[in-house]
Amino acid sequence: MKKIFTLLSIVLLGACLGVSCESLKLGDEGLSKAPETSGATLDTLFASLKDADKVLTTAYYYLPYGLNTELDSKLGSEILESITDHFVSKKSTEGNGPINLYYNGGLSASISGDVVGGEAYRFGGSSSKTEKDYTAIRYAWFFLENADRIPDGTKTEIDRKKAEAKMCIAIAYANMFRYVGGVPLIDHTVDLDQELKFPRATFAQTVDYIVQLCDEAAKDLPWSVGATESGRLTKAAALGLKLRVLCFAASSTFNSDTPWHPDAADWENMGKYVRYGQHYDQGLWQKAKEAADEFMSLLAVYGGYGLVQATPTGKDPVSGLTTTTPRDYRLAFRKAYYSRESIECIISIRKSNSTSFHSKYIDVIDNYTSGAPLEYVNKFPWADGTPFPADFDWKNPPQQPFFVPDPNGTLKVGSGTFTETRDPRLYETVCAPGDKWKNGAPGKSFYNHWNNQGLGTGFIIMKYVLQENSDRDVPPHWCAMRLAEVFLNAAEAYNEADGAPSEQAYAWVNAVRARVGLPGLAEGMSKEEFRAALILERELEFGFEEVRWFDMVRWGLKEAFTTRLHGLLSWGNDSRNPTVITYGNPNTGAEPVYDAPQTRKWYTDFDTKWYLCPIPNEEIQKGYGMTQNPGW
Numbered sequence: 001m002k003k004i005f006t007l008l009s010i011v012l013l014g015a016c017l018g019v020s021c022e023s024l025k026l027g028d029e030g031l032s033k034a035p036e037t038s039g040a041t042l043d044t045l046f047a048s049l050k051d052a053d054k055v056l057t058t059a060y061y062y063l064p065y066g067l068n069t070e071l072d073s074k075l076g077s078e079i080l081e082s083i084t085d086h087f088v089s090k091k092s093t094e095g096n097g098p099i100n101l102y103y104n105g106g107l108s109a110s111i112s113g114d115v116v117g118g119e120a121y122r123f124g125g126s127s128s129k130t131e132k133d134y135t136a137i138r139y140a141w142f143f144l145e146n147a148d149r150i151p152d153g154t155k156t157e158i159d160r161k162k163a164e165a166k167m168c169i170a171i172a173y174a175n176m177f178r179y180v181g182g183v184p185l186i187d188h189t190v191d192l193d194q195e196l197k198f199p200r201a202t203f204a205q206t207v208d209y210i211v212q213l214c215d216e217a218a219k220d221l222p223w224s225v226g227a228t229e230s231g232r233l234t235k236a237a238a239l240g241l242k243l244r245v246l247c248f249a250a251s252s253t254f255n256s257d258t259p260w261h262p263d264a265a266d267w268e269n270m271g272k273y274v275r276y277g278q279h280y281d282q283g284l285w286q287k288a289k290e291a292a293d294e295f296m297s298l299l300a301v302y303g304g305y306g307l308v309q310a311t312p313t314g315k316d317p318v319s320g321l322t323t324t325t326p327r328d329y330r331l332a333f334r335k336a337y338y339s340r341e342s343i344e345c346i347i348s349i350r351k352s353n354s355t356s357f358h359s360k361y362i363d364v365i366d367n368y369t370s371g372a373p374l375e376y377v378n379k380f381p382w383a384d385g386t387p388f389p390a391d392f393d394w395k396n397p398p399q400q401p402f403f404v405p406d407p408n409g410t411l412k413v414g415s416g417t418f419t420e421t422r423d424p425r426l427y428e429t430v431c432a433p434g435d436k437w438k439n440g441a442p443g444k445s446f447y448n449h450w451n452n453q454g455l456g457t458g459f460i461i462m463k464y465v466l467q468e469n470s471d472r473d474v475p476p477h478w479c480a481m482r483l484a485e486v487f488l489n490a491a492e493a494y495n496e497a498d499g500a501p502s503e504q505a506y507a508w509v510n511a512v513r514a515r516v517g518l519p520g521l522a523e524g525m526s527k528e529e530f531r532a533a534l535i536l537e538r539e540l541e542f543g544f545e546e547v548r549w550f551d552m553v554r555w556g557l558k559e560a561f562t563t564r565l566h567g568l569l570s571w572g573n574d575s576r577n578p579t580v581i582t583y584g585n586p587n588t589g590a591e592p593v594y595d596a597p598q599t600r601k602w603y604t605d606f607d608t609k610w611y612l613c614p615i616p617n618e619e620i621q622k623g624y625g626m627t628q629n630p631g632w
Helices: 047-059 097-102 133-144 157-178 202-219 234-251 267-274 282-304 326-338 359-367 422-429 483-498 503-513 526-543 550-552 558-562
Strands: 346-347 478-482 566-568 570-572 581-583 591-596
Touching: 047 133, 047 157, 047 422, 157 202, 157 234, 157 422, 202 234, 234 282, 234 346, 234 478, 234 483, 234 550, 282 483, 282 566, 326 422, 346 483, 483 503, 483 526, 503 526, 526 550, 526 566, 550 558, 558 570
Parallel strands: none
Antiparallel strands: 346 478, 566 591, 570 581
């Protein structure tokens, strides 16, 4: 009897199951065993809608998750931002990818030993360090091709769940696509007797397949869901993902008259797998604009989503009227990405209901002096939208760079009575010196903090860590897409398709800024100026949400790869509960600004091959059809 089997180490799906036994059971973290190892028959697995849903839930379970957990090894348990200009890793373990593969330029297609799994994305392979996208695809196809066996579901119910499975496939392929370009496309269950040849699809074919899946899924999915179905994929998710992928494909790296790497000039052997076409195609942006219109027209009709807005808690001392405080804006932004129930969340990936599921992520941050560089922090404007000065005098600050002191001249940062002076998103993205972090005590951003393990960058991650233990006392998730991204993607598509920013493009960006109390963008920008403003807005809005790397790649932001990064030395007047923060070392006279640890080979020797990940040689040698990427 045919059995489900693993193919090409890409874990594709085989044909049938053999031995009869009880139906699969879901544990706290998802399906504990693969169907083929459980002994369950197809009739048992699909004996009811409830049973079949366990298979579909497993496809959901293996969708990409942006934070370190016990289930993945991406970058050696680091975050994607660690290879961008937003973060510097000091996690000096043997398997750490940023330090051992990226900062030193050591990544190749033939790495072995502890650093395997330290790549940003490891395509294929049979080890636990392989990315899980094909696993999600495997379970989704298993569900799709057996869903009609379900005896107790209506056609509408089954069609909807099939659409969810298609979306799981689309999300998995979209994740692969952004890391490696065109990939083998599996659009059916692989039969045991089938010749194992799965040629690499071109870049354009991969885009078209993802878009096709999104369009097919959208037909049978509800626009949004209620609380009892929270986390299920929707029509909004399908159309939002479609827009994201079309914007990525239309961007200048992959849509240009000039190949982004010399190897990509060989169209037949390599170029067609890593570029959309051989010449710039304005029509790609028009497709993205149409996708934006499709999403926005349905949003206007059905609602269901919105940017999380601040709840005012302040009071004007003169008028007595309720006012919105900087912290109100900050908490609204936090809810937007952190809460499962956020009206802003379009795609929510969940692997556990345990409130400690992110502990590994938090522990990694807590155990090392990794952090955001000063260059990133300086991009956040003042609270009124005025750009933070590039020549700010950190040794003798003309004004407080992060918090307004109270009337007594102290910041009282430990007690939380300070007032933030910058873009509220800064404080929810990084822990500024003296702010509360993780457990309600001041975070170890300032150098003489009682638990500081050494010189890092002077800023640690706040996003998904938060300030108090109680802030995390809810089931976690990874918000893989927010409405704010859809707005900025739509604005980008309009700007590039029209050749200049329209009133509507401005409105989408300004809505994102207004949510945190910032004024709108300056009017009268050119296409290029608006694009630059958009890229910056994405930096401020989506720090540590796996957006920056792909923006650096798709727009070819060489400066982001090659700019030397710096840290900020700050000093508290008390090592545990400082009330005053100064900059520099008052004991040694050390300057406030210094070269960040972990220099990068990219600073002096950057190659555009880094835009896409290498395909492991062992995977190519299997001969089923995958090929190598430019430069590797």
